[in-house]
Amino acid sequence: MTAAASAHIDPPTDLWPAPYARGAVDATVTVPGSKSVTNRALVLAALASEPGWLRRPLRSRDTLLMAEALRTLGVKIEEGVGPDGSGEAWRILPSPLRGPATVDVGNAGTVMRFLPPVAALADGPVRFDGDPRSHERPLHGVIDALRVLGARIDDESRGALPMTVHGAGGLDGGTVEIDASSSSQFVSALLLSAPRFNQGVEVRHVGSRLPSLPHIRMTVDMLRAVGAQVDEPEHGGAPNVWRVTPSALRGRDLVVEPDLSNAQPFLAAALVTGGRVTVPDWPARTTQPGDALREIFTEMGGSCELTEAGLTFTGTGRIHGIDVDLGEVGELTPGIAAVAALADSPSTLRGVAHLRLHETDRLAALTKEINELGGDVTETEDGLHIRPRPLHGGVFHTYHDHRMATAGAIIGLAVEGVEIEDVATTAKTLPDFPTMWTEMLGA
Ligand SMILES: O=C(O)C1=C[C@@H](OP(=O)(O)O)[C@@H](O)[C@H](O)C1
Numbered sequence: 001m002t003a004a005a006s007a008h009i010d011p012p013t014d015l016w017p018a019p020y021a022r023g024a025v026d027a028t029v030t031v032p033g034s035k036s037v038t039n040r041a042l043v044l045a046a047l048a049s050e051p052g053w054l055r056r057p058l059r060s061r062d063t064l065l066m067a068e069a070l071r072t073l074g075v076k077i078e079e080g081v082g083p084d085g086s087g088e089a090w091r092i093l094p095s096p097l098r099g100p101a102t103v104d105v106g107n108a109g110t111v112m113r114f115l116p117p118v119a120a121l122a123d124g125p126v127r128f129d130g131d132p133r134s135h136e137r138p139l140h141g142v143i144d145a146l147r148v149l150g151a152r153i154d155d156e157s158r159g160a161l162p163m164t165v166h167g168a169g170g171l172d173g174g175t176v177e178i179d180a181s182s183s184s185q186f187v188s189a190l191l192l193s194a195p196r197f198n199q200g201v202e203v204r205h206v207g208s209r210l211p212s213l214p215h216i217r218m219t220v221d222m223l224r225a226v227g228a229q230v231d232e233p234e235h236g237g238a239p240n241v242w243r244v245t246p247s248a249l250r251g252r253d254l255v256v257e258p259d260l261s262n263a264q265p266f267l268a269a270a271l272v273t274g275g276r277v278t279v280p281d282w283p284a285r286t287t288q289p290g291d292a293l294r295e296i297f298t299e300m301g302g303s304c305e306l307t308e309a310g311l312t313f314t315g316t317g318r319i320h321g322i323d324v325d326l327g328e329v330g331e332l333t334p335g336i337a338a339v340a341a342l343a344d345s346p347s348t349l350r351g352v353a354h355l356r357l358h359e360t361d362r363l364a365a366l367t368k369e370i371n372e373l374g375g376d377v378t379e380t381e382d383g384l385h386i387r388p389r390p391l392h393g394g395v396f397h398t399y400h401d402h403r404m405a406t407a408g409a410i411i412g413l414a415v416e417g418v419e420i421e422d423v424a425t426t427a428k429t430l431p432d433f434p435t436m437w438t439e440m441l442g443a
């Protein structure tokens with residue numbers, strides 16, 4: 001091989017000029033289904049004792065990886081229209097779970113955490129691997145707990161991917177203590193499969209903070225909706241113990257709610273441009289953390305109204321800073337940080353130390369990228385301090401993080417010349433983002 005042929009050549013950087021808003025947006029934006037609901041529903045349907053339907057599922061990298069992994073384990077997932085003939089749907093036909101199998105988790109926290117307990121129920125080895133970042137994201141809570149509950153796992157990297165779960169056709173289950181302070185998904189993962197464990201499960205969180213409680217509530221609600229019995233005694237006002245009784249699960253006909261965290265950049269556009277955006281089908285009641293945007297973005301200067309048409313969010317063009325604990329709604333942090341960088345007063349975002357272990361180290365990435373556009377952001381122990389300053393154009397790097405890309409697009413609305421690196425990374429949860437964004441702006 002010649003020196004030139006062996007030299008490492010960086011691929012050309014893919015830059016997307018973020019559209020600058022010349023006026024107030026006025027748009028209705030239909031947001032695809034929730035990632036968190038779709039992937040929980042797929043797992044529960046795969047573990048059920050009868051077929052189920054999933055209508056308006058999200059079709060994005062994370063959910064297609066989940067569907068593909070379940071197919072590899074023997075579950076049939078067919079394309080179809082829902083039983084009432086409306087909308088696109090998946091029909092899920094559970095079958096005995098089989099190994100050997102190989103699961104690609106990509107960089108999906110839901111796939112890498114929710115599927116190892118399912119694999120323990122398969123009748124052979126299941127190998128898990130994914131993107132380089134998946135090797136760095138914490139998984140010890142799931143691995144250690146599954147071992148206590150009776151599973152055999154080879155994790156050559158000790159507590160991380162890649163690993164092999166040696167499915168034995170069933171799992172004892174029982175009582176386990178875990179530290180879920182680095183990810184709520186450890187708790188959700190164990191609860192979702194627990195009705196199929198011989199003794200069910202009792203999970204006790206023993207760590208310091210427990211992030212993303214609404215996502216654990218989503219798990220509990222969705223389990224109950226398919227007939228599982230879940231008890232969650234409260235401790236100091238919040239649950240820290242969950243008990244799931246062994247039982248058969250019903251097949252469900254579920255219409256997936258729009259992804260309210262993916263609605264965030266569009267609502268932010270109303271706030272930033274002093275415009276108006278309506279998101280149809282905004283649920284009146286939901287466990288999705290994105291529902292907190294109604295309160296957070298209102299405090300930051302807008303107003304919202306929930307009607308038959310959906311949620312209409314209206315901005316005034318003035319954005320105020322905010323001091324807020326985002327521990328329960330961590331995945332909203334990049335979008336809130338982007339809006340905060342454009343505000344008329346400083347912001348402090350707290351309670352999100354665990355974001356250092358998300359798709360990328362989000363606290364470091366937001367600090368670096370906003371500061372490179374002229375901003376003044378500092379990392380704190382558990383969040384960000386953002387002092388707004390006039391920003392200028394430049395490249396906004398995204399680190400394979402969909403929410404970094406949408407955060408950069410929000411800033412680009414108000415700052416001319418922002419270019420988003422690898423906007424295609426939004427395909428993790430919202431493949432049509434660039435088109436939806438330009439359509440919202442009337443381009
Ligand atoms: O269970 C879920 O669907 C999720 C839980 C949260 O994870 P962490 O608790 O790891 O933050 C959230 O950030 C992620 O986007 C989705």
Ligand SMILES: C=C(OP(=O)(O)O)C(=O)O
Nearest residue numbers: 107108109110331358359
């Ligand atoms: C943290 C996120 O994803 P994951 O499910 O991969 O943890 C996210 O979507 O913001």
